[in-house]
Amino acid sequence: MTKRILISAATSGIGSAIAERLAETHALLLHGRDSAKLEALRERLSNAAAHAVFVANLAETDFSDMRERLAEEIAREGEISGFVHCAGTDFFETARNYDDARTRELFSVNLFSAMAFVSALLKKRVNGKTLEDVLFISSVSSVRGCAGKSFYASSKGALNAYARSLARELAPRVRVNSLLCGAILTPMTEALFRDAGARERAEASQPLGVGVPADVAGLAAFLFSEAARFVTGAEIPADGGFCI
Numbered sequence: 427m428t429k430r431i432l433i434s435a436a437t438s439g440i441g442s443a444i445a446e447r448l449a450e451t452h453a454l455l456l457h458g459r460d461s462a463k464l465e466a467l468r469e470r471l472s473n474a475a476a477h478a479v480f481v482a483n484l485a486e487t488d489f490s491d492m493r494e495r496l497a498e499e500i501a502r503e504g505e506i507s508g509f510v511h512c513a514g515t516d517f518f519e520t521a522r523n524y525d526d527a528r529t530r531e532l533f534s535v536n537l538f539s540a541m542a543f544v545s546a547l548l549k550k551r552v553n554g555k556t557l558e559d560v561l562f563i564s565s566v567s568s569v570r571g572c573a574g575k576s577f578y579a580s581s582k583g584a585l586n587a588y589a590r591s592l593a594r595e596l597a598p599r600v601r602v603n604s605l606l607c608g609a610i611l612t613p614m615t616e617a618l619f620r621d622a623g624a625r626e627r628a629e630a631s632q633p634l635g636v637g638v639p640a641d642v643a644g645l646a647a648f649l650f651s652e653a654a655r656f657v658t659g660a661e662i663p664a665d666g667g668f669c670i
Contacts, residue, residue, distance in 0.1 A: 428453045428476065429558075431508035431650065434484070434543060437463040439612025440563055441512035443639030444646045448510075449473060452650070455499065455506065457513075459483050478503050484513050484535045489542035496543070497552040505556035506547055508650055511540040511585075512563045516614075518574040529577050536581035541588065548596075560602040561649055562589050563642070566665045568606065586661055593659035601658040603649050608665025610637045632666030 429452050435441045436456035445454055449471040457480045458464045464479035471477055480499055482492045500506060515535045517528065540562060547557045567575050568582035586604055593602035609628040611619060619625045619636070629635050642664050648654055649662075663669050 429507040430455060430504055431510060431559075432480070432506050432543065432547070433457060433510045433512060434539065435513035437467050438512055438514075439614060439639045440607070440610065440642050441510075442467055443643040444510055444512065445471060447640075447643040447647045448650060449477065452508070453477060453504070455480055455503070457482060484539035485515075485531045487530065487534055487538075489539065492539075493542060493546040496546050497549075500553055505553050507556050508559040508561070509543055509547055509557070510561045510563070510646060511543065513539055514563065514565075514582075516575075516578045519577060520574060521576050524577075532577055533581050533584075536578075537585050537588070540585060544592065555599065557600050559650055560589075560592065560596075560600060561646055562586075562602075562604040564589075564604045564606050564661070566606050566608045566663065566668050569661075570669065589661075590659050597658060601649075601654070603654075603657060603660045603662065605642060605645055605649075605662050605664045606669070607642060608632050608637060608663070608668040610639060610642060610664075612639055632668045633670065634666035637664065637666050 431448055431452045432455040433441055433445055434457045436445050437458045445456060445467060448454060453476040455478050456464050456468055461481050468474055468477045468479055513535050515532055547553045562585050564585050565582045567579040568586050589602050589604045596602060609632055645662060645664055
């Protein structure tokens with residue numbers, strides 16, 4: 427029986443690369459905000475008929491409706507064995523300019539939605555005992571300071587802490603890992619890298635240069651394979667050597 431994996435923000439640069447890689451061996455539940463984009467992604471994946479889409483806005487502060495609809499989807503299409511949390515949002519801002527609403531939305535997308543998804547997938551009445559693998563797409567900002575990134579870094583640092591405790595809590599049945607991404611060229615970062623100075627600084631800070639989504643997808647594919655059966659609670663850099 428083909429295992430099913432839920433990918434949040436599946437139409438994002440990293441999300442779609444992971445979807446393309448995992449679609450070769452798994453059935454996927456593709457999450458996003460735009461149903462048309464999700465359907466377009468599903469149709470271009472390998473084994474398109476095996477995949478389904480799930481629309482939800484993760485900027486919400488109450489995920490009860492999302493969890494109910496996810497339970498209905500699982501009852502209809504089958505249980506979920508893996509979860510990849512690619513959803514993330516970011517902004518540059520100084521600490522003195524804290525904005526309550528903006529920061530709450532940041533944490534909702536980057537952290538609280540991950541907790542809501544995992545909670546739903548762990549409920550026996552919803553997903554049995556099927557969940558085996560959880561992967562969080564985090565950031566090197568969580569372990570390296572950067573001016574103007576304190577709010578984003580805090581959300582990703584909290585995600586890392588959640589992952590470590592979750593790995594202890596759910597072992598040995600469920601493995602939980604994080605990928606700490608450095609500068610990756612995606613549609614979200616493309617505008618930033620149009621600035622020659624920003625691109626040069628990113629290249630200089632990472633010995634292997636700026637990465638592409640496929641670099642992250644390759645690591646994700648490994649973590650969802652039997653070759654990674656002895657790996658849990660890991661924070662694996664996908665940063666081109668930034669953290670050396």
